[in-house]
Amino acid sequence: MKRMMLGAAAAMAIAAGVTAWAQAPAAAPAEVVTYIQAGALLDKPGSRARGNSTIVVRGGKIAEVRDGFVGGEAGSKVVDLRDKYVLPGLIDMHVHLFSTGRPLESRLAASSQDNEDDAFEGMRNARRTLMAGFTTVRDLGSEGPAIIALRDTIASGDLPGPTIVPAARMVSVSGGHGDVNGYNRTLTKAYMAERDNVCDGADDCRRAVRRQVSHGAEVIKFAASGGVGSNVAGGLGRQMFDDEMKAIVDTARLFGRKVTAHAHGADGVKAALKAGVDSIEHGSYIDDEAIGMFKSGKAYFVPTMLAFQSVVEQAKRGERPVASANKAFEVEKIATKNISHAIKSGVRIAFGTDSGVGVHGINAREFKLMVDAGLPPAEAVKSATVNAADLLGRSAQIGTIEVGKDADIIAVTGDPVADVTRLQTVDFVMKRGTVHKLTGKQVLVD
Ligand SMILES: [Zn+2]
Structure with a gap:
């Protein structure tokens, strides 16, 4: 209903010549879904790491955390971190x-x-x-x-x-x-x-x-x-x-x-x-x-x-x-x-x-x-x-990898809890769903 009303308003504006030169607004681009496939996932530091997992990122947020490796449908992105330890930013x-x-x-x-x-x-x-x-x-x-x-x-x-x-x-x-x-x-x-x-x-x-x-x-x-x-x-x-x-x-x-x-x-x-x-x-x-x-x-x-x-x-x-x-x-x-x-x-x-x-x-x-x-x-x-x-005071947004939180995610090689110096070399950085750092050939599908 709302959409119809907006459509009617736009048509009226065009009819009135206010935006007669403008194209009809393009449909919003389909939201890109990113699947981060993690060899090990330290989703809640302080607790034990999970094994093979996939983090589904949508709209800058963590939409799902699933066991095993999933993802790869048309239009999505897959980040292959199958040989990495993935943890919160x-x-x-x-x-x-x-x-x-x-x-x-x-x-x-x-x-x-x-x-x-x-x-x-x-x-x-x-x-x-x-x-x-x-x-x-x-x-x-x-x-x-x-x-x-x-x-x-x-x-x-x-x-x-x-x-x-x-x-x-x-x-x-x-x-x-x-x-x-x-x-x-x-x-x-x-x-x-x-x-x-x-x-x-x-x-x-x-x-x-x-x-x-x-x-x-x-x-x-x-x-x-x-x-x-x-x-x-x-x-x-x-x-x-x-x-x-x-x-x-x-x-x-x-x-x-x-x-x-x-x-x-x-x-x-x-x-x-x-x-x-x-x-x-x-x-x-x-x-x-x-x-x-x-x-x-x-x-x-x-x-x-x-x-x-x-x-x-x-x-x-x-x-x-x-x-x-x-x-x-x-x-x-x-x-x-x-x-x-x-x-x-x-x-x-x-x-x-x-x-x-x-x-x-x-x-x-x-x-x-x-x-x-x-x-x-x-x-x-x-x-x-x-x-x-x-x-x-931001535990609801950051600090762990849980559904609904910001997609602030990093990855390192090897277990950072076994050796904290591994955190000195970070292979992958995502902030609010945007990939800022990628090393190696991690993007499988684009
Ligand atoms: Zn200071």
């Missing part, structure tokens, strides 16, 4: 897509690089991240308008990249980890004029959160403690007061946003947990009291061990200013031991790399570091799929 809880991972170069470039250079850098890093098998990322610190533009261009399908959940800028205090630092006074003044993420006092911190939301932040991040990367000799302990943290969390909740805190010092970790955050990033000095708070609450711990490795390597190469290098060496001594203790104590872990501190596209190296720190391999894979989706 990976999710990284902590990246900075506009950061190069080359700190020395970045500081030199600060005086010569324009927004256009930054834009292409972000596009390049997004592409590398997707090709590494990461179909969703949480960007925890980029210029608001830039990361939103990148998110939207990728979402439109015009640019290859992961789904981005942006935080815009990290909310921080004056002199804190997210403040402008390490530049001459002319550059500092210019950068500060653009920043609206720095706040002092509870009211001002409410403003800073609201500004990030107004830019389009989908999650709020704040710096509860000092940071390794900032050129401030202020240590790695807590740098924000209780009322400031509480104001940040409460304001974020009013807008329906989740909150994560950058925190190294145990005092910062505990204060942020007490304020009610959903996750803690880094946690290098995490202690038993903090571990107890994690276990009695619902927050996730995002250890970002790859970032520790990157900053230490950069500091050794002389690429970091003295204040930053000293903090890197200080953290190196204790972080792995403390994080390992937290992991072995059963704290809930979500996968994050802080890529942008180091280069992009090597995110999957974090898996090995997690396993070396005592996380069972199956749990490591779960941390980058099921757990990360939960932390994002």
Whole structure:
């Protein structure tokens, strides 16, 4: 009935000469069905993998998951991954897509690089991240308008990249980890004029959160403690007061946003947990009291061990200013031991790399570091799929391969649970039903 009425309306429009030149609208193209034939299917990480299976993808979504190999009717596509392990697209809880991972170069470039250079850098890093098998990322610190533009261009399908959940800028205090630092006074003044993420006092911190939301932040991040990367000799302990943290969390909740805190010092970790955050990033000095708070609450711990490795390597190469290098060496001594203790104590872990501190596209190296720190391999894979989706509040869309979810699917050679380093070489990437990476002769019928 509806169709008939539309038809009548179109005929009337043509009769009236409004669209007399237009062709009748073509029938919508038949929806392409893709059959992904998987040798083994780790559809729900944390559970056992299935044997030979076929995932039916329609309209960017998972329409069916069937046993054995099926598909191949006229007009459909078959992706032959019969000798591969197929699993959900990976999710990284902590990246900075506009950061190069080359700190020395970045500081030199600060005086010569324009927004256009930054834009292409972000596009390049997004592409590398997707090709590494990461179909969703949480960007925890980029210029608001830039990361939103990148998110939207990728979402439109015009640019290859992961789904981005942006935080815009990290909310921080004056002199804190997210403040402008390490530049001459002319550059500092210019950068500060653009920043609206720095706040002092509870009211001002409410403003800073609201500004990030107004830019389009989908999650709020704040710096509860000092940071390794900032050129401030202020240590790695807590740098924000209780009322400031509480104001940040409460304001974020009013807008329906989740909150994560950058925190190294145990005092910062505990204060942020007490304020009610959903996750803690880094946690290098995490202690038993903090571990107890994690276990009695619902927050996730995002250890970002790859970032520790990157900053230490950069500091050794002389690429970091003295204040930053000293903090890197200080953290190196204790972080792995403390994080390992937290992991072995059963704290809930979500996968994050802080890529942008180091280069992009090597995110999957974090898996090995997690396993070396005592996380069972199956749990490591779960941390980058099921757990990360939960932390994002997107378990209904991503994190497993189940009917109705987004067709975010990757494949590797060999069992990734038996050897997590296999996740460092990804042979197939599909995001929302679009194939972005194929190696070998996997398309049988086209
Ligand atoms: Zn970070």
